Amino acid sequence: MKKIIDFTVRDNRRLNKDMFLLTLHSEELPEMKPGQFVNVRIDNSPHTFLRRPISVHDIDMNNGLLYLLVKIAGEGTEHLSQIRVNEKLNILLPLGNGFTMPDTGKHLLIGGGVGVAPILFLAKEMNRKGLSPIVLVGCRTKEDIVLQETFGNYCRLLHTTEDGSYGETGYPTQHSVLAENFDGIYCCGPEAMMKAVARYATQKNIECEVSLENMMACGLGACLCCVTETKEGNKCVCTEGSVFNIKDLTWQI
Amino acid sequence: MYGRFRIQYKGFNMADLKLNLNGLKLKNPVMTASGTFGYGLEFQDFVDLNKLGAFIVKGTTINQREGNPYPRMSETPSGMLNAVGLQNKGVDYFIENIYPLLKDINSNVIVNVSGATISDYIATAEKINDLNHIPAIELNISCPNVKEGGMAFGTNVCSAAEVVAAVRKVYNKHLMVKLSPNVTDIRAIATAVETAGADSVSLINTLMGMAVNVKTRKPVLSTVTGGLSGACVKPVALRMVWQVASVVKIPVVGLGGIMNAEDALEFLMAGANAIQIGTANFIDPTITMKVIEGINAYLDENGFTSVKEIVGIINQA
Ligand SMILES: Cc1cc2nc3c(=O)[nH]c(=O)nc-3n(C[C@H](O)[C@H](O)[C@H](O)COP(=O)(O)OP(=O)(O)OC[C@H]3O[C@@H](n4cnc5c(N)ncnc54)[C@H](O)[C@@H]3O)c2cc1C
Ligand SMILES: Cc1cc2nc3c(=O)[nH]c(=O)nc-3n(C[C@H](O)[C@H](O)[C@H](O)COP(=O)(O)O)c2cc1C
Ligand code: FES
Numbered sequence: 001m002k003k004i005i006d007f008t009v010r011d012n013r014r015l016n017k018d019m020f021l022l023t024l025h026s027e028e029l030p031e032m033k034p035g036q037f038v039n040v041r042i043d044n045s046p047h048t049f050l051r052r053p054i055s056v057h058d059i060d061m062n063n064g065l066l067y068l069l070v071k072i073a074g075e076g077t078e079h080l081s082q083i084r085v086n087e088k089l090n091i092l093l094p095l096g097n098g099f100t101m102p103d104t105g106k107h108l109l110i111g112g113g114v115g116v117a118p119i120l121f122l123a124k125e126m127n128r129k130g131l132s133p134i135v136l137v138g139c140r141t142k143e144d145i146v147l148q149e150t151f152g153n154y155c156r157l158l159h160t161t162e163d164g165s166y167g168e169t170g171y172p173t174q175h176s177v178l179a180e181n182f183d184g185i186y187c188c189g190p191e192a193m194m195k196a197v198a199r200y201a202t203q204k205n206i207e208c209e210v211s212l213e214n215m216m217a218c219g220l221g222a223c224l225c226c227v228t229e230t231k232e233g234n235k236c237v238c239t240e241g242s243v244f245n246i247k248d249l250t251w252q253i
Numbered sequence: 254m255y256g257r258f259r260i261q262y263k264g265f266n267m268a269d270l271k272l273n274l275n276g277l278k279l280k281n282p283v284m285t286a287s288g289t290f291g292y293g294l295e296f297q298d299f300v301d302l303n304k305l306g307a308f309i310v311k312g313t314t315i316n317q318r319e320g321n322p323y324p325r326m327s328e329t330p331s332g333m334l335n336a337v338g339l340q341n342k343g344v345d346y347f348i349e350n351i352y353p354l355l356k357d358i359n360s361n362v363i364v365n366v367s368g369a370t371i372s373d374y375i376a377t378a379e380k381i382n383d384l385n386h387i388p389a390i391e392l393n394i395s396c397p398n399v400k401e402g403g404m405a406f407g408t409n410v411c412s413a414a415e416v417v418a419a420v421r422k423v424y425n426k427h428l429m430v431k432l433s434p435n436v437t438d439i440r441a442i443a444t445a446v447e448t449a450g451a452d453s454v455s456l457i458n459t460l461m462g463m464a465v466n467v468k469t470r471k472p473v474l475s476t477v478t479g480g481l482s483g484a485c486v487k488p489v490a491l492r493m494v495w496q497v498a499s500v501v502k503i504p505v506v507g508l509g510g511i512m513n514a515e516d517a518l519e520f521l522m523a524g525a526n527a528i529q530i531g532t533a534n535f536i537d538p539t540i541t542m543k544v545i546e547g548i549n550a551y552l553d554e555n556g557f558t559s560v561k562e563i564v565g566i567i568n569q570a
Contacts, residue, residue, distance in 0.1 A: 002298040004539065041536065047330050049483060050535060092538065215326050217333060218535040222291035224311075224337045225326035234319055234340060239295075 002095070002220070003030055006088045007066060012081070015146040018072040019114065020081050021057070024089060029064045032056050033098030034122035035186075035211055035243045038068070039219040041090040045079035051092060052076050053216050053238070055118035055188070058150075066091075069147070071114035095219045096242045099209055105183030107131060109155070110172050110197055112138040112189025118211055120151060122186060127154040134158065138172035138193060141165050173200050182206050188213075198246040199253040208246045212237045268552035269559040270306075270545070274504045274526055275452045277361060277389050277427040279306035282521065282560055283545050286508050286531030287312055287365035287391060287431075288337065289482075292351050293358070299538040304545065306527060307361035309391050310351070313381075314366075315373045317343040321398060322475040327464045332483030332510070333532060334462050336476040338398040339367055344377045348384065356386035363429065367393040371419050378424040388426055392417065392451075395433030395458035397480045404458075407433040413442050414449040421450035429506065432456040434486075434493055443497040455506035455529060456497060457490045483532040486510040491523055498524025498565060513540070514547020521548075524565040 007024035014020050039051035058067040072078050083089065099122055107126060111119040116137050126133040135155040139145050142165035151157045159167025160175050168175050172189075173196040182204075187197045188211040201208035214226040214237040221239035228237050229250045235241065246253075270281035284307040290296060293308045302308065320340025327334045341347075347364070355362045364381050368374040374392065381387055394407035394416055406416045417430055430446045432439060434457035443454055459480025464473040490509025498505045507525030511517050512533045520528045533540045548560065557563060 004299065004537075047328075049331055050328055050333060215324060217326050217335070217532075218289075218295075218538075220291070220295045220535075220538065222295045223289060223326075223335065223535060224320060224340045225335055227320070227323055227325070227340070229323070 001030070002092065003028060004090065004092050005029075006090050009083055009085050009087045009089060010065065011085060012083055014081070016143055019146055020070055021147070022068040022070065022080075022083070022089075024066045024068065024091070025064050026066070027064050029059065029061065029066060030094055031061070032059055032094040034101070034125050035099035035118050036094045036096045037118075037242060038066070038091045038093035039095060039216075040068075040080065041092075042076045042079050043090070045076055048076035048079060050217055051219065052080070053095070053213075053219060055211070056094070056121055057117045058121050058124065069114065069117040069120075092219060095238060097240065099186055099211075099243050101125060101129070102131065102184055103129070105131070106181065107133050107184045107186065108177070108182045109133050109135045110138070110185065110187040110189065111135065112172060112193040113144065115187075115189030115193075115211075116146070118188050119186070120147070120154070123151065123155040132156070134177060136160070136172050136175055136177060138189065139166070171196065173197060184208070187211070195251055195253055198249075198251060201246060202253060209243050210246060210249075211242045212244060213242070267549055268557055270549060272526060272561060274506070275427065277307075277453070279361065279527060280304070281306045281545050282527035282548070283517070283541055284309060284363070284506065284527060284529045285534060285541060286529040287393065289531040289534050292355065293362070294354060296534065296538050300541055303359040305360045305541055307363050307389075309363040309365050309529065310347075310355075311341050312339040312365045312367045312393055312396065313341055313344050313347050313377060314339055314368055315344055315377045317341065317346065324473060324475055325479075327473040327479070329462070329464065329481065329483075330485060332481055332485035334464055334474060334479035334481050335459070336398045336474045336479035338476070339396060344380050348380060352384055352387070356384075361388050362386065363389045363391050365391045365393050365431070367396055367399070369399070371416050374416055374420050375423050378420045382424050382426065389429055389452075390424060390426070391429040391431050391455060392420055393431050393458070395431050395435075397433070397435060397459055397461045397478065398476065404433050404435060407431075407442065407458075408436050410441050410445045414445040417446050417449035417451055427452045429453045429455050431458055432497070433458050434489060434509070435461050439493045440496050440500045443501050447501045447503050451503060453504040453506060453526075454497060454501065455508060457486070457493055457509040460486055460489065482509070484510045484512050487516060491519055494520055494525050495523040495567075499568070511544070514544045514551065517544050517548055518551055518563070521560065521563050522566045524568070526564055
């Protein structure tokens with residue numbers, strides 16, 4: 001069941017020049033799956049009319065905590081970055097279908113930029129199931145890399161930077177780990193990166209899921225603004241996604 | 254003591270929100286706007302659908318439509334542009350798969366009907382006429398997001414009258430006609446539609462607008478233009494509702510930018526018999542319930558016994 005909850009901000013930690021981590025508390029926190037997202041209402045931000053979709057970065061059911069990893073992209077997220085401890089945040093959740101959780105196999109999780117947000121929760125759940133996931137994070141430069149220690153708790157963590165300042169140089173699809181064999185790939189990031197990953201997965205015949213970030217208005221499957229083209233016609237990214245198997249999409253790859 | 258007693262007394266003796274919209278009986282004047290509330294089912298976690306005056310489901314056409322390509326949405330200051338383009342699975346799909354889920358809801362489920370040609374409108378309306386639990390259709394002659402039909406009918410006095418008269422012949426329940434604001438004189442269209450046999454009019458549909466992405470130097474929407482809705486359109490919508498209410502005798506359903514109970518009251522006071530809530534559902538999915546409560550509280554606090562007493566009240570001497 002979907003809910004609208006006023007969360008209390010417990011922490012707002014700036015991670016680098018444009019990313020921050022919010023820790024939010026509510027006794028009513030519902031169960032959620034990796035890959036699901038929430039719709040945040042950003043009050044008192046004059047040009048932010050609609051809610052903003054943000055992935056579930058992590059949850060702590062025992063303590064009623066929801067973590068959101070956000071990158072400043074415009075006025076709404078800029079405003080959100082200024083929120084202070086004890087302020088309230090009105091959130092609609094849980095939304096979207098989430099990633100398919102495998103029972104066995106070797107899995108590669110790829111996050112580009114703020115696309116790492118849903119990857120943490122996925123890695124944590126896979127780790128809990130004893131799956132030893134590998135997480136590959138693609139960034140422009142070393143300063144963009146965030147939360148290395150947190151990720152390190154749940155996976156084998158690898159990096160690429162475009163300028164070579166950390167990890168291997170280049171894009172995630174150029175990383176040497178791709179020479180290994182995988183049973184599944186899970187990816188969230190800029191569309192160009194997801195398409196490159198999809199191309200690799202298709203060539204190698206590996207199951208691959210991507211999380212799309214289409215512009216949304218309602219998040220509930222009511223407005224049909226967020227659709228993506230699939231082999232079965234247009235589908236709502238907010239309810240029938242945001243996670244899609246690349247086989248269902250009509251991407252030219 | 255007296256004050257406290259009065260507050261308690263008012264709590265029990267709520268104002269009468271019921272109304273009869275030219276034969277269409279509503280529990281209260283609050284409806285949801287087509288295209289913004291899906292089939293209602295999407296909102297069941299937030300709204301008791303039985304409590305709505307009516308809800309108007311997605312634009313329905315004779316055949317399935319895929320709608321326009323993505324991007325279909327762009328946020329604007331206090332509003333949004335959409336170019337969904339009537340994506341729906343067609344009237345037969347609605348009848349077979351959606352209607353069974355809606356028919357036992359104790360509210361008025363109204364189907365918004367659109368078409369590219371008059372015969373499309375007729376065919377769709379005929380099929381819906383056979384559904385016992387659909388007491389009305391809202392004829393959409395005002396969609397700005399389709400290439401042919403839609404708004405083309407609603408922006409011309411003759412064609413508006415023609416399509417309404419044609420549907421009137423085959424549809425014998427409540428016929429609500431949704432007007433476009435993209436016209437020079439909405440009163441002329443409203444009067445033509447009334448004469449052609451409409452039982453009520455609803456207005457406004459979205460205002461045609463556009464947005465440009467300066468980074469890509471391209472239009473934001475795949476269709477270049479789209480329909481503007483949300484808080485920003487309210488003053489225009491309110492003006493048009495007031496104008497139409499002063500020239501037609503049939504009931505007027507007002508909408509456009511209603512975000513809270515006060516906005517709804519403005520429309521009622523300007524002459525709307527009932528209202529619809531659209532884009533606001535996206536921001537607060539429970540908004541319809543809050544508006545019903547808010548209207549009721551206002552009537553109670555100001556000593557009105559029925560919502561009918563405030564309809565068009567601004568025109569009273
Ligand atoms: C399912 C989903 C999950 C997401 N998860 C996260 C997350 O975990 N962390 C995070 O930082 N961001 C996430 N995003 C992107 C985030 O929603 C946008 O960055 C945000 O809405 C921008 O709002 P703004 O007001 O700051 O920027 P605006 O001024 O509205 O826009 C700035 C730029 O951001 C882009 N943008 C705006 N809205 C969206 C949108 N709905 N989706 C994608 N891009 C958008 C636009 O292209 C625009 O150029 C997610 C998006 C979706 C759809
Ligand atoms: C995403 C979206 C889809 C819509 N689809 C329809 C539709 O199918 N048929 C219709 O008559 N109006 C449609 N409308 C218009 C609304 O019903 C309403 O007339 C308009 O949005 C103004 O009201 P509002 O400002 O309260 O949203 C749509 C509006 C939006 C935002
Ligand atoms: S955002 Fe409204 S249907 Fe997906």
